[in-house]
Amino acid sequence: MKVAVASDHGGFEQKQEIVAYLKEAGHEVLDLGPADDGSVDYPDFALLVAQAVAQGAAEKGVLVCGTGLGMAITANKVAGIRAANVTSVEFATLAREHNDANVVTLSGRFVDPATNKEIVLAFLTTAFAQGRHERRVAKIHEAEAWRLPKGDYPQA
Ligand code: RB5
Numbered sequence: 001m002k003v004a005v006a007s008d009h010g011g012f013e014q015k016q017e018i019v020a021y022l023k024e025a026g027h028e029v030l031d032l033g034p035a036d037d038g039s040v041d042y043p044d045f046a047l048l049v050a051q052a053v054a055q056g057a058a059e060k061g062v063l064v065c066g067t068g069l070g071m072a073i074t075a076n077k078v079a080g081i082r083a084a085n086v087t088s089v090e091f092a093t094l095a096r097e098h099n100d101a102n103v104v105t106l107s108g109r110f111v112d113p114a115t116n117k118e119i120v121l122a123f124l125t126t127a128f129a130q131g132r133h134e135r136r137v138a139k140i141h142e143a144e145a146w147r148l149p150k151g152d153y154p155q156a
Pocket of ligand 1: 011065066067071
């Protein structure tokens with residue numbers, strides 16, 4: 001699977017580990033940075049991954065910051081993105097089964113690397129359950145119409 005990955009400084013170390021883990025597992029990784037652990041603004045990197053997924057350059061996205069919170073808040077501003085901030089394998093599974101999440105956001109400071117890798121594995125291998133969840137996911141995207149004045153969506 002083609003997976004876009006990025007972090008801020010708070011998630012850099014675990015981002016590096018996740019990139020290596022995904023490559024070892026045979027995934028094609030789009031590492032969208034940063035290249036070192038210098039201080040950066042998480043929205044810049046959340047948007048790179050969100051746009052890559054929304055435009056189809058990657059099938060799924062993984063973002064790591066200190067908490068995962070700022071990454072999720074930012075990524076969810078992009079039309080077509082369903083980003084879930086996940087701190088357990090159970091939530092990763094449910095984020096896929098119920099919410100069809102296409103981006104997972106992780107905490108580099110409060111969740112250990114082994115758990116985050118298990119979360120990523122569950123996120124990439126769990127299918128959307130469809131059925132009643134399809135109607136609910138469609139309603140998430142109906143809400144995107146409220147984000148910008150009509151006709152003002154950014155073009156790819
Ligand atoms: C950066 O210090 C921190 O705010 C960031 O990594 C993240 O936790 C934001 O949600």
